[in-house]
Amino acid sequence: RAEAAGARELALAEAAGARELALAEAEGTREKALAEAAGAQEKASAEAAAVEKKLKAEAAGLTDKAAAMAALDEASRGHEEYRLRLEAEKDIRLAGLEAQRHVAESQATVLATGxxxxxxxxxxxxxxxxxxxxxxxxxxxxxxxxxxxxxxxxxxxxxxxxxxxxxxxxxxxxxxxxxxxxxxxxxxxxxxxxxxxxxxxxxxxxxxxxxxxxxxxxxxxxxxxxxxxxxxxxxxxxxxxxxxxxxxxxxxxx
Incomplete structure (x- = not known):
């Protein structure tokens, strides 16, 4: 009887231990999943906030630029437009010079070969x-x-x-x-x-x-x-x- 009672108590103890272990593992998994979800939500919120901040900054910059252009008098506006035209013409002429350089190099190569x-x-x-x-x-x-x-x-x-x-x-x-x-x-x-x-x-x-x-x-x-x-x-x-x-x-x- 004593041996049977001891075996029974041992089995009960092992069962109780397995149950507690399973409950602990389930709780750990649940807490991990909740932590990951919370982290993903916080990350998404942070990214959304950053995008929103960037868009607001760009919009504010455009608004300030438009206000500054509107505040320019006729002479200043004409000067700014002239400056922009000069930059565009400079880029076009530089591209033309580069094309002429390539043509000249090709002609020089042909002449050298001849x-x-x-x-x-x-x-x-x-x-x-x-x-x-x-x-x-x-x-x-x-x-x-x-x-x-x-x-x-x-x-x-x-x-x-x-x-x-x-x-x-x-x-x-x-x-x-x-x-x-x-x-x-x-x-x-x-x-x-x-x-x-x-x-x-x-x-x-x-x-x-x-x-x-x-x-x-x-x-x-x-x-x-x-x-x-x-x-x-x-x-x-x-x-x-x-x-x-x-x-x-x-x-x-x-």
Whole structure:
């Protein structure tokens, strides 16, 4: 009996302990959940209060700015508007200068590539030499595009391009009494017009239209004849105040 009574008391004690432990754990969980909920609510309230404070501050700033602008007299308001316009124009012009810088860098790269293997000698007149050089490169590019972009040009000018015929001699023979010097004073469009008038190939009209579209119609023949000379040197005279003209030559590398 004593052993049974002891076992019973032990079981009751263990059951009471388990019950108290479960109640304690449940209470702890409840308190933790309540604490977390309270913390989340306080955090949300704090964030809402911060947003509200920020919006009120922005609204107050806008109100003060509007009041300040309204308080400006006509002269002050005009000055402020002028200042704002100047800032906008400055930004636009700076953007334009940046675009021009990129264009200039691209042009310099193209020029450097074109002159990479050239043997250039400059004798005085550097500024004039550079201007002439740029125009010469532009002329060469334009002529290349003219010939490559027109099947008619390649067909008609084939013998002159491959060296099997002389452009100046053929032209002088066609025009009869016109001298070589007079031919060089003609423009491309005037030359083509004379050739068509003298009964030349009908495709010369198409060639004239192509020359106009490429901006070569008003180009003097002196530039074409000078550019077709292969290895012939070109001179670019440079003149300064009270100075003797100084030549500037660019000799292509062999």
């Amino acid at each position: 002159l990479e293997h050239a043997n250039v000698s400059i004798v005085g007149g550097e500024d004039v030499f550079f201007d002439r050089l740029v125009r010469s490169v532009s002329l060469g590019k334009g002529l290349d595009g003219f010939v490559q972009g027109s099947e008619t040009a390649r067909t008609l000018a084939g013998p002159w391009l491959d060296g099997s015929a002389s452009f100046t001699e053929d032209l002088t023979r066609v025009l009869g009494s016109v001298s070589t010097g007079d031919i060089k004073n003609l423009t491309v469009s005037a030359l083509l017009t004379k050739l068509m008038a003298s009964g030349g190939d009908p495709r010369l009209a198409e060639l004239t239209a192509t020359a106009r579209s490429l901006g070569l119609a008003d180009l003097p023949l002196a530039g074409l004849l000078g550019g077709a000379g292969g290895g012939t040197d070109r001179g670019a005279g440079g003149t300064g105040t009270g100075a003797t003209p100084a030549p500037a030559t660019a000799a292509p590398a062999p």
